[in-house]
Amino acid sequence: GGAADAGREGEGEGQELALRDYYVAHSPGAGLLWVYRRRSAGEPAWFLQGVYG
Known part of the structure; x- marks a missing residue:
């Protein structure tokens, strides 16, 4: 836990x-x-990621 981990809750669950x-x-x-x-x-x-100008 802790404030440093607050944005990580559920990260990686069900995702590859x-x-x-x-x-x-x-x-x-x-x-x-x-x-x-x-x-x-x-x-x-x-896939196309971007075009150089």
Whole structure:
């Protein structure tokens, strides 16, 4: 307990740690992209995290 732990109550219960691999990719139409691949038991899935300006 204590004040330092007040925001941690229930943290991690029923939740799994997200495993991701991050990459910088280049798209001819969009430029530099920040993407990640989710590493899970199922099929690999790719997501766009952001676009570099």
